[in-house]
Amino acid sequence: MIVSLSQLLLALVILPFLWILVDGLFSHLGERRFQRRQQRGVRECHLCGNHYPEGRKVKISTCPDCDAQNVRGGHRKLG
Numbered sequence: 001m002i003v004s005l006s007q008l009l010l011a012l013v014i015l016p017f018l019w020i021l022v023d024g025l026f027s028h029l030g031e032r033r034f035q036r037r038q039q040r041g042v043r044e045c046h047l048c049g050n051h052y053p054e055g056r057k058v059k060i061s062t063c064p065d066c067d068a069q070n071v072r073g074g075h076r077k078l079g
C-alpha cells in the first residue's frame with residue numbers, strides 16, 4: 001500500500017479532529033450520567049440552597065441546615 005503525502009497530511013488533520021469529537025462526546029455523556037445520579041438521591045433546599053441526601057420515596061423532606069420543608073418535584077408557590 002502506497003500512501004501519498006496528501007493522504008498522510010489529510011490523516012494527520014482528520015484523526016485529531018475525530019479524536020476531539022469522540023472525546024467530547026464521551027465526556028458529555030459521562031457528565032450527564034453523573035448529574036442524573038446526583039439528582040436521584042440528593043435534594044437541593046429551596047431556601048438556603050443546601051444539598052442533602054434524601055430517601056427515594058420521601059415526598060416532603062426537611063433541610064438539616066434551615067429546617068425548611070422541601071417538596072419533591074419543586075414547590076408550587078416558590079417554584
Ligand SMILES: [Zn+2]
Pocket residue numbers: 045046047048049050063064065066067068
Ligand atoms: Zn435549607
